[in-house]
Amino acid sequence: MIRTLFVLLFLGFYSASGQQSFVVEHVTVFNGTEILANQFVKVDNGIISEVSSNPLTAQTTIDGTGRFLMPALTNAHVHTWAAPQLQEAAQAGVLNLLDMHGMEPMQETMISLRDTPGNARLYRAGYAATTEGGHGTQYGFPIPTLSKPEDAAQWVADRVAAGVDYIKIIVEPWKATLDKATVAAIIKEAHKADKIAVVHVSRAQDAFDALSSGADGLVHIYNDEPLTAAQLDQLNEDANFFVIPTILTTVLIQPLYYNKTAEETAEIEARLLKEVKRLYDAGIPILAGTDPPNANINIGSDLYKELAFFAKAGLPIEAVLASATSLPADKFSLNNVGYIKEGFKADMLLLDKSPVEGVLNMNSIVKIWKEGVLITQE
Ligand SMILES: [Zn+2]
Structure with a gap:
């Protein structure tokens, strides 16, 4: 038998x-x-x-x-901890996952499954850069933190030694957070090590500061206010960056975390979609990511909902589809996919x-x- x-x-x-x-x-x-x-x-x-x-x-x-x-899809903002997630993603056509903060040792097994047929390939930031007590430290696993520009070289060297694919930095002023000089130092060290540096922000000013310091991308859209016309012009002139807006996440957390009503949430959604379209019209690449498991978002088919938001924002269908295929492949140098x-x-x-x-x-x-x-x- x-x-x-x-x-x-x-x-x-x-x-x-x-x-x-x-x-x-x-x-x-x-x-x-x-x-x-x-x-x-x-x-x-x-x-x-x-x-x-x-x-x-x-x-x-x-x-x-x-x-x-x-082309099969890439989700450019996820969090992973176990191999079955790779299978769940693959079954929805999501064959590349970009992890934006997780336990480095636990990711090793998942990395080793990259070339197996039934699993999505995992790429990762490893631990995100944050300060003691800052956003990212609350998930129940110990993470190495830093507090000043002088810490950046060693911190980045440790990530590189762990084999990460890119560097992720957290700027979240509602808690203790990294200052502008430290963020700039981490970006500089990442680039020296040939890694791109992406940044978590929630405020437009922090987005402007990080991008002005050379950050390669945002992993969320800022949601307090739009960039000013002068800020966007200046960034367009001096910076080269992409945005992973995570609209689905940002919309779903409004009632969940901030007790927003349906009307308030709809208003926030409309404002975020308008800013996504404005960035797109300014020539900034828009990439799709959904930040699972935040707001109970799944690591597979919920990515389609992010694409639907981009279409609702007014992006042409080619840009919508590129956001989860060719663009993440180009921006994160994924090998021959997209x-x-x-x-x-x-x-x-x-x-x-x-x-x-x-x-x-x-x-x-x-x-x-x-x-x-x-x-x-x-
Ligand atoms: Zn995230």
């Missing part, structure tokens, strides 16, 4: 990974930047080998008529309905491939 099961499991695995070469035919493709009708996408050994409007051949063909093919183009990993989602007709058609995913291996199917 056990032997039979083993053989069946083995055959199952073999047939899943055995599609060495296949073509998805007659499918509408979002390639990471634009939407193209009636395409043929060929995959060889886990890599996209050709995308063409002319027919391509392979051992296996998959009819994509009436369907939509796009595009349906020749030479990229075949991390692909086949949807029964087009997200162009409604972003929540993301819920109609029928097939998910990770490096050409089918990890879920209808």
